[in-house]
Amino acid sequence: MDIVNIVQKLSLFNEFWSPKIVGELNNSYVKVAKLKGEFLWHSHENEDELFWIIKGTLLIKFRDKVALIKEGELIIIPKGVEHMPVAEEEVHVVLIEPISTLNTGDIVSERTVENLAKI
Amino acid sequence: MDIVNIVQKLSLFNEFWSPKIVGELNNSYVKVAKLKGEFLWHSHENEDELFWIIKGTLLIKFRDKVALIKEGELIIIPKGVEHMPVAEEEVHVVLIEPISTLNTGDIVSERTVENLAKI
Numbered sequence: 001m002d003i004v005n006i007v008q009k010l011s012l013f014n015e016f017w018s019p020k021i022v023g024e025l026n027n028s029y030v031k032v033a034k035l036k037g038e039f040l041w042h043s044h045e046n047e048d049e050l051f052w053i054i055k056g057t058l059l060i061k062f063r064d065k066v067a068l069i070k071e072g073e074l075i076i077i078p079k080g081v082e083h084m085p086v087a088e089e090e091v092h093v094v095l096i097e098p099i100s101t102l103n104t105g106d107i108v109s110e111r112t113v114e115n116l117a118k119i
Numbered sequence: 120m121d122i123v124n125i126v127q128k129l130s131l132f133n134e135f136w137s138p139k140i141v142g143e144l145n146n147s148y149v150k151v152a153k154l155k156g157e158f159l160w161h162s163h164e165n166e167d168e169l170f171w172i173i174k175g176t177l178l179i180k181f182r183d184k185v186a187l188i189k190e191g192e193l194i195i196i197p198k199g200v201e202h203m204p205v206a207e208e209e210v211h212v213v214l215i216e217p218i219s220t221l222n223t224g225d226i227v228s229e230r231t232v233e234n235l236a237k238i
Contacts, residue, residue: 001181001200005192025167025195026147026217048144062120073124076144081120096215098145 006032006054010092012119017111019095019103021118031095031116035087042105043082049097050076056091060084125151125173129211131238136230138214138222140237150214150235154206161224162201168216169195175210179203 002023009022009032016036023030035058051058052074060067060075061084069075077083104112121142128141128151135155142149154177170177171193179186179194180203188194196202223231 001186001194001196003186003188003192003194005189007191023169023193023195025169025215028145028147030169030193030195050142050144050149067120067122069122070124072126073122074142074149075120075122076142076149077120096144 004030006094009119010034010054016090017103018113019116021116024099028096028098029101029116031097032119033093033095035085035091035093036089037087039085040104040107040109040111041082041084042107043080044077044097044101044105046079047098047101048076048079049101050074050095051085052094052096054092054094056087056089058091058093059086059088061086123149125213128238129153129173135206135209136222137232138235140235143218147215147217148220148235150216151238152212152214154204154210154212155208156206158204159223159226159228159230160201160203161226162199163196163216163220163224165198166217166220167195167198168220169193169214170204171213171215173211173213175206175208177210177212178205178207180205 004022019031019033021029058069123141138150138152140148172188177188
């Protein structure tokens, strides 16, 4: 039963768009990630996804609107909803989502990361 | 799909030991709570429980040790593990746990809160 310091975990790596696992509960992972630039349009067929902004401002594009999520704010994206995260400046986030969740959802591309590291 | 500001949600109420629901994902709730004083020994038979400290320092007693969790830190308490949260000074937390989770776990007492408010 570890005590996890989120900012300390985020200091351990520098890659963008490469989530790291920092905890597990009820068949979900708690992950941290650094984001910069545009990701890609995708959705998660069976998984709701929580983004909690630790640093910076994340823009998430949806097909019908755009959400701007600031430091200290979170958003839950329901399963099936297409979205594209965009980080104009570097953004640090916590993600909470089922163990089965792939970062690129229904898309497999060079941005897909499988076998996430635990830190 | 709401954007949730955790500190703003915590400003909406003053009761201690009365978690409020601020989000839902994958059959779990995201809750906020204010804690002060001792709670009670309990465990959650089937539910892992995440405590994320937003303000203050939370002490959690276990049968074999004590954990001190500070602002910006989180701990995940596995199902079945007896624990007693103690907030010597006021503590603000985010809790993430299955919808089925009762605050007092296997104990029903005057500290039990059913039918949590959504804020």
